[in-house]
Amino acid sequence: MGSKSKRQSFLEGAVILAVSTIVVKAIGALFKVPLMNLLGGTGMAYFMTAYEIFNPIYALSIAGFPAAVSRLVSESAAQRRYRDARKIVRLSVWLFLAVGGVGFCLLFFGSGLLCRLVGNPDARLAVAMLAPSLLFGCVTSAVRGYYQGMRNMIPTAVSQVVEAVAKLVLGIGLCYGTFVYALQGYADTGAVFGRPAANLAAAKELAMPYAAAGAILGVALSTLASAVYLGCKYKFGRETISPAAMRAAPRSESARSIARRLAKIALPVCLGTFAVSLTSVIDLFSVMNSLEAAAASGADLINRMYGLSLPAGQIPAFLYGAYSGIGVTLYNLIPALTATFATSALPAVTAAYVSGGGEPLKKGVRSVFRMTSVLCIPAGLGLAALSRPILELLYAGRPQEIAAVAPSLTMLGLAGALLGYTAPVYSMLQGVGRAEVPVKLMGVGALIKLGCNLLLCRLPQYNLKGAALGTLLCYLFIAAAALVILTRQVGFSLGWGRSFFGPLLGGVLCAVGARLSCPLFARLGLGRMAALPAILLGAAIYLVTLLCTGSLEEGDLLALPGGKKLVPRLARWGLL
Numbered sequence: 036m037g038s039k040s041k042r043q044s045f046l047e048g049a050v051i052l053a054v055s056t057i058v059v060k061a062i063g064a065l066f067k068v069p070l071m072n073l074l075g076g077t078g079m080a081y082f083m084t085a086y087e088i089f090n091p092i093y094a095l096s097i098a099g100f101p102a103a104v105s106r107l108v109s110e111s112a113a114q115r116r117y118r119d120a121r122k123i124v125r126l127s128v129w130l131f132l133a134v135g136g137v138g139f140c141l142l143f144f145g146s147g148l149l150c151r152l153v154g155n156p157d158a159r160l161a162v163a164m165l166a167p168s169l170l171f172g173c174v175t176s177a178v179r180g181y182y183q184g185m186r187n188m189i190p191t192a193v194s195q196v197v198e199a200v201a202k203l204v205l206g207i208g209l210c211y212g213t214f215v216y217a218l219q220g221y222a223d224t225g226a227v228f229g230r231p232a233a234n235l236a237a238a239k240e241l242a243m244p245y246a247a248a249g250a251i252l253g254v255a256l257s258t259l260a261s262a263v264y265l266g267c268k269y270k271f272g273r274e275t276i277s278p279a280a281m282r283a284a285p286r287s288e289s290a291r292s293i294a295r296r297l298a299k300i301a302l303p304v305c306l307g308t309f310a311v312s313l314t315s316v317i318d319l320f321s322v323m324n325s326l327e328a329a330a331a332s333g334a335d336l337i338n339r340m341y342g343l344s345l346p347a348g349q350i351p352a353f354l355y356g357a358y359s360g361i362g363v364t365l366y367n368l369i370p371a372l373t374a375t376f377a378t379s380a381l382p383a384v385t386a387a388y389v390s391g392g393g394e395p396l397k398k399g400v401r402s403v404f405r406m407t408s409v410l411c412i413p414a415g416l417g418l419a420a421l422s423r424p425i426l427e428l429l430y431a432g433r434p435q436e437i438a439a440v441a442p443s444l445t446m447l448g449l450a451g452a453l454l455g456y457t458a459p460v461y462s463m464l465q466g467v468g469r470a471e472v473p474v475k476l477m478g479v480g481a482l483i484k485l486g487c488n489l490l491l492c493r494l495p496q497y498n499l500k501g502a503a504l505g506t507l508l509c510y511l512f513i514a515a516a517a518l519v520i521l522t523r524q525v526g527f528s529l530g531w532g533r534s535f536f537g538p539l540l541g542g543v544l545c546a547v548g549a550r551l552s553c554p555l556f557a558r559l560g561l562g563r564m565a566a567l568p569a570i571l572l573g574a575a576i577y578l579v580t581l582l583c584t585g586s587l588e589e590g591d592l593l594a595l596p597g598g599k600k601l602v603p604r605l606a607r608w609g610l611l
Contacts, residue, residue, distance in 0.1 A: 052375035055192030060368055062199040066206055068429055070250060071360055073210060074243060076436050077349070080356030081247035085161035087319040087359065088149050092138050093169060100131050100173075101180035102465060103301035107293070108184025109382035110389055117276045118287035124181035124269070126293055131173035142166040154323045155352070160248040164255055171258040178265040184382050185275045190268050198261035206253030213249035217242035300470065314484050314506055318359070321485060322502050325492035326351035333495025340498075341438040357436040358499050361426065362444045369414045369451035373407050376459040384466030397527050400463055404518075405534035407459045409586065412542035413577045415452020417570065419445045420546035424553050424566035431563055443503035450503070452542075453510035460517045467524055476516050480509040537586030541577040549573030 071079055104127050111119040142149075143166035150159045175194065182190040217227045221238035225231060228245060232238035287293075330337060334347035337354075345353060384403070387396040418425065422444035426437040461473045484505040491501025522529055529535075549569040556565035581587050 051188045051192050053372060055195050056372055056375050059195050059199040060371060062196075062203050064429070066199075066203045067360075067364055069207060070210060071430060071436070072432050073214065074247060074250075074360075075433070076353040076356035076360070076439075077240070078243035078247055078356070079360030080155060080352045081158040081161050081244050082250055083356060083359040083363075084150065084153060084155045084158035084319065085165050085247070085251050087315050088146075088153065088158075088162050089142065089165045089168070091316045092142055093172065100127065100176040100297075100301050101183065102462070103127075103297050104177055104180025105184040105382050106300055106385050106465065107296060108181055109186075109385045112185060113386045113389055115280070115284060116287070117281050117284040119284075119293065120181070120184070120276065121281075122287045122290070123293055123297070124177055126290055127177040127180065127297060128174060130294060130297060131177055132170065135169045135173040138169040139166050142169065153319050154327075157244040158247070160244060161251045164248050164251040166255075168255045168258040171255070171262040174262040174266055175258065178269045181269070182275070186382055187275060190265060190272075194261045194265050194268075197264045198257045201257035201260040202254050204253075205256050206250045209253045210246050210250035214242055214246040217245055300465075314481065314509055315363070317481060317485050317488060318363075318502055321488040322358070322492055322499075323351050323355050325488055325501075326354055326498060328493040329495045329498050336495045337498055340496075341435060343435055343439075353435075354439055354499055357433075357439045358443060358502065361430060361433075361436055362440040362447055362499075362503070365418065365425070365444060366447035366451040366454075369411050369418070369455045370458055372414070373411050373455040374458040376403055376407050376410075376462075384463050388467050396467075396525065400521070400525055400527075401530045401534060403459050403463060404529045405538075405586070407456055408535050408538040409581065411452050411455025412538045413545045413573070415448050415450075415455065416542040416546035417448070417549055417573055418451060419448030420550040420573075421553060421566055421569060422448060424563070424569065427563045428566045439499065443499045446500070446503040446507050450507040450510050453507070453514040456514045457510065457517065460514070460521055464517070464521055464524065467521075469520070469524055472517065472520055476513045476520075479516075480513045483512060484509040533584070533586050537581060537584035540584060541580030541586070544580055545573040545577035548576045 070082070074082060104123060107123050108120045111117065111123065143163050146159045146162035146166070147156070150156045150162055179191045179194065182188070218235075218238060221227050221232055221235070221242075227238050227241040230241050232241050330347040330350040334345075334350060337350055338344060343350070343353070384396065384399050387393075387399050423437065423441040426441055426444065430437055457473075464470065464472045487505025487508060488502055491497040491504060492499070494501065497504075518529065549572060552572050553565050553569035556568050557563075559565075561568070
């Protein structure tokens with residue numbers, strides 16, 4: 036064996052990443068919920084504008100690099116070219132820093148122009164504070180890609196938790212501290228950072244861009260914490276390749292050859308990652324402008340629809356902040372979980388493909404598809420069924436934001452189930468040499484999304500619902516087309532009966548059970564907490580349905596914590 040520790044299987048790696056993702060998202064909720072309660076819809080518009088400007092630049096500059104490093108390291112390890120594997124990670128750090136530096140300059144020095152283009156100039160400081168994340172992300176990308184390629188997901192998982200904890204502590208602390216400092220300045224001088232305020236309410240509004248920038252600075256520092264951890268892990272941690280294997284490995288390729296291979300893989304992956312974030316970019320540049328048109332022609336209708344009393348000029352920022360800060364955040368939880376399958380699947384599928392395909396490739400692809408369905412279908416349908424109860428559970432202090440987001444979140448839940456397929460399927464397409472497919476599919480999907488935004492968001496009766504419908508139709512096309520292309524590329528069926536229709540049946544029953552039981556639990560005195568037992572009931576219904584339809588295999592359960600004890604019992608009961 037070339038490594039000192041046993042390599043993780045696809046499911047073992049996915050479980051490790053899934054557990055870390057759940058922890059990260061729980062910590063993220065502890066971050067986002069008080070942040071929303073502190074900043075409100077208008078303040079979150081500054082925060083989310085920074086993120087939405089950052090994401091496409093991050094995608095174009097370095098987001099595809101972990102996948103490129105992972106794929107090359109996986110190929111090298113499968114062929115026992117361990118010298119190449121080590122050289123890839125060292126070279127990639129410097130290459131990524133060069134590219135990330137360009138992105139940093141664009142984001143930091145161009146923050147004012149970018150914010151004016153999207154119609155939110157006060158978000159400039161928040162955007163500038165996020166720019167260093169591009170440089171810190173270069174180190175993170177290289178080292179994560181190396182360990183993922185070696186089929187060791189633990190460093191990635193730990194670094195994600197480190198980053199989440201740092202974001203929670205630093206982000207909330209700096210946001211709250213900035214807000215308090217700004218209001219203290221108003222109390223002393225009657226101005227907020229040199230800008231005079233007529234009253235306390237005006238002072239709070241003036242403080243929002245600075246408080247949002249404080250939260251963003253905490254986010255940037257959290258990426259530094261992750262980079263420091265991974266750098267120390269790689270430099271001082273236990274070696275993944277034994278000295279004997281390294282000595283027996285053939286001479287490494289030239290740096291120029293490795294750089295060309297990295298660029299050849301990374302470029303389409305970066306474009307594909309950019310394409311995935313393209314819907315958010317489209318929302319950023321089109322929703323606010325379209326909502327301005329909707330508010331200009333129907334402000335009274337929109338205010339009545341959501342129980343608001345805002346002047347027409349404030350409606351677009353409020354609606355966009357609530358939509359992106361609450362609705363999009365919740366719907367993004369689904370693809371965040373299934374992305375763990377994508378990360379774990381890429382080296383496994385690549386290794387099977389370069390080794391000749393056959394049964395290992397078929398088993399790996401079907402396993403990824405099945406586990407993605409098992410996770411994203413009930414999550415999406417459940418979010419759609421319980422959209423308002425979930426919002427009331429998390430954001431009880433923001434009734435206006437809840438009213439504005441709830442109708443859109445129902446459609447976003449369905450879209451999230453479809454979006455959940457994209458990262459794993461894209462990863463498998465990259466593993467079998469079709470990295471260009473995501474770019475093409477997202478190009479068509481983006482046109483669908485843009486058309487809905489421009490046509491529907493401008494109408495007062497649709498407003499935010501137009502953006503949500505566009506997202507749903509966009510990913511309906513992309514998921515269907517990507518699965519068809521993957522099936523043709525690998526040359527075998529994905530096992531639709533057990534891998535899709537079983538989870539679909541369970542997801543529908545889960546959503547119906549949760550939807551019908553939630554009002555009953557509320558009448559028992561649980562109030563807004565009724566969503567919790569409703570979710571647990573739906574999960575129980577779903578698990579029973581999966582077992583009864585045979586949608587879970589023994590190997591899937593063995594990879595779970597406690598699986599070795601669970602499998603014999605289920606087998607005795609005839610559920611496997």
